[in-house]
Amino acid sequence: MNSFDKSISISDSSPAGSGNLPKRQVLVIILTLMLAQMMAAIEGTVVSTALPTIIGDLGRRDLYTWVFTSYFIASTSTTPLWGKLSDLWGRKSLYQAAILIFMAGSVLAGVSSGMTMLIVFRAIQGLGAGGLFTLSMAILADVLSPRERGRYQGYMGGIFALATILGPLAGGLLVDYAHWRWVFFMVLPLGAISLVMSVTHLELAFTRREARVDYTGAGLLLVWVIAIILAMELGGDSWDWVSAPSIGLLAAGVGGVALFVAQQRRATEAILPPRLFRLRLFNFSCAIQFISGAAMLSAGIFGPLFLQVVTDVNATRSGLLLVPMMLGMLLTSVSAGQVLTRTGRYKAVPIFGAVVLTLGVWMMSTLSAESSTLTAMAFLFTMGCGVGAIMQVLLVAVQNIVPHDDLGAATSASNFFRSLGQTFGSAVMGVMFTARLDHYLPRLVPGGDQLDIEALIAVPTQVHAIESAAVRNGIVESFASAIADVYWWGIPVTALAVILAALVPEYRLREKAAIGN
Numbered sequence: 001m002n003s004f005d006k007s008i009s010i011s012d013s014s015p016a017g018s019g020n021l022p023k024r025q026v027l028v029i030i031l032t033l034m035l036a037q038m039m040a041a042i043e044g045t046v047v048s049t050a051l052p053t054i055i056g057d058l059g060r061r062d063l064y065t066w067v068f069t070s071y072f073i074a075s076t077s078t079t080p081l082w083g084k085l086s087d088l089w090g091r092k093s094l095y096q097a098a099i100l101i102f103m104a105g106s107v108l109a110g111v112s113s114g115m116t117m118l119i120v121f122r123a124i125q126g127l128g129a130g131g132l133f134t135l136s137m138a139i140l141a142d143v144l145s146p147r148e149r150g151r152y153q154g155y156m157g158g159i160f161a162l163a164t165i166l167g168p169l170a171g172g173l174l175v176d177y178a179h180w181r182w183v184f185f186m187v188l189p190l191g192a193i194s195l196v197m198s199v200t201h202l203e204l205a206f207t208r209r210e211a212r213v214d215y216t217g218a219g220l221l222l223v224w225v226i227a228i229i230l231a232m233e234l235g236g237d238s239w240d241w242v243s244a245p246s247i248g249l250l251a252a253g254v255g256g257v258a259l260f261v262a263q264q265r266r267a268t269e270a271i272l273p274p275r276l277f278r279l280r281l282f283n284f285s286c287a288i289q290f291i292s293g294a295a296m297l298s299a300g301i302f303g304p305l306f307l308q309v310v311t312d313v314n315a316t317r318s319g320l321l322l323v324p325m326m327l328g329m330l331l332t333s334v335s336a337g338q339v340l341t342r343t344g345r346y347k348a349v350p351i352f353g354a355v356v357l358t359l360g361v362w363m364m365s366t367l368s369a370e371s372s373t374l375t376a377m378a379f380l381f382t383m384g385c386g387v388g389a390i391m392q393v394l395l396v397a398v399q400n401i402v403p404h405d406d407l408g409a410a411t412s413a414s415n416f417f418r419s420l421g422q423t424f425g426s427a428v429m430g431v432m433f434t435a436r437l438d439h440y441l442p443r444l445v446p447g448g449d450q451l452d453i454e455a456l457i458a459v460p461t462q463v464h465a466i467e468s469a470a471v472r473n474g475i476v477e478s479f480a481s482a483i484a485d486v487y488w489w490g491i492p493v494t495a496l497a498v499i500l501a502a503l504v505p506e507y508r509l510r511e512k513a514a515i516g517n
Helices: 023-045 047-058 066-089 092-110 115-143 146-177 188-201 215-234 244-266 274-278 280-309 315-320 323-343 348-365 373-401 404-444 453-458 460-465 469-503
Strands: none
Touching: 023 047, 023 092, 023 115, 023 146, 023 188, 047 066, 047 115, 047 146, 066 092, 066 115, 066 215, 066 404, 092 115, 092 188, 115 146, 115 404, 146 323, 146 373, 215 244, 215 404, 274 280, 274 404, 280 348, 280 373, 280 404, 280 469, 323 348, 323 373, 348 373, 348 469, 373 404, 373 469, 404 469, 460 469
16 A cells, blocks of 8 residues: 555644634635735845845945845744744734734834844844744645645745745836835735734634743754854855854854754754654655755846846846746646645655756756857746745645644744755855856956956956956856856756655645634
8 A cells, every 4th residue: 555545643633623614714814824925025035126226325335145144044043933833822823923023124124224224124024024934834734624725835835936026026116216115115015904814814723732932942943043044144255164253153053953953852842843853754845845945046046147147137137037937936836736636646746846947957057158048047937847846735745744733843844944955055056156167267268367256246247348358258158157067066966856756755635624613
């Protein structure tokens, strides 16, 4: 008997006799979740096109990257905490708190009078975003059965992709026709509507568990995640990789991980329960999410860089040319959800996604100085299709087999490992790219060993202002070759995702919601 034919006793810990909520109420709840997720997803990308104007107004160009880093650190490091606390205290009040925190951060960011203030308030936004992304998916799992959930989870993934497209567009329009401060204010109506609807319609039956929160584990989690993200985000940029800050942060991160794991084994209510890691599907899912997170971020970094340097597209247009990748994610995320709901089967979908992702990575490895903008967009579309087919389907599969008491923790773990994949992926690929660029420039550019590589990467559009055709063409070819090499080394990594997806066990999707009216 294969695993699909087996019933999953571990998932039968839902409250006995719970029935489904009325369909109208479920639809209103889904709309509530979508509005909040749209708010957080837009703010994750909207700043990219507005930031040059913001810096021109507030100054401190040296703090440029911290506007993004502070948001990412806060959202990633707190994601597991939101999930675990929702298992202990219930999700409704925490969800509403996340909305309020995010809205407060948005208002404060919009009235910032300096870059330091903006960075701090972006971190507050990130704190709220960590809760919104995790709790939205957990609440959806509360009110819909895994089989029904496939369709709507796909829509939620589509909302994320759509918001990623709209964010930069909205940012550019607001900067051009209003003021950069509206970049932060514009999402407030979405949050306000979602908050009101959560008060009036989000009724979740829940019995608060009288258990002691693992504050020690929470503290250790924050320490090692923040240390590793800082090391990965700032290493090779703010300081050398082989330097006291990098080594110190990495040592703190590794030590923090060891202490955190030991604490989780002792804790009664662990932040990331060790019992989850005894589930083969959970382990494979987290590993695949890690890889897909790295791949998705690579497209967001090297796609625009290739378009700016090789095809001579300006920064704004290069961001817009990522739309095909997001459309690919939107297409397969929604389609994969429909497949889940109609068939009750999920294993073939992440296999398909991993294969398509690997194909897209291989395509990117064939890019050259002669490649056109359309070619690069088609390759990015392929990568987007692969990522979209992976993310939501694996989350539903994991939620299907974990006890309801661990639903929040399992959901947050999926988001957490994808974010860690983005962190490690950006650092490793950044180092590889710089090393390969350093390899090609002296060979392809007259006097290439005298060029400032960091300056070229920081302002890639300056390449086409170089008068010497030989130097300019050599730099373009060096960039194209270095980017292709990064993706060439990525092929085995995404191929590993194919193998892991093939090993994912398949269980029958439950047709009963976790909780009812």
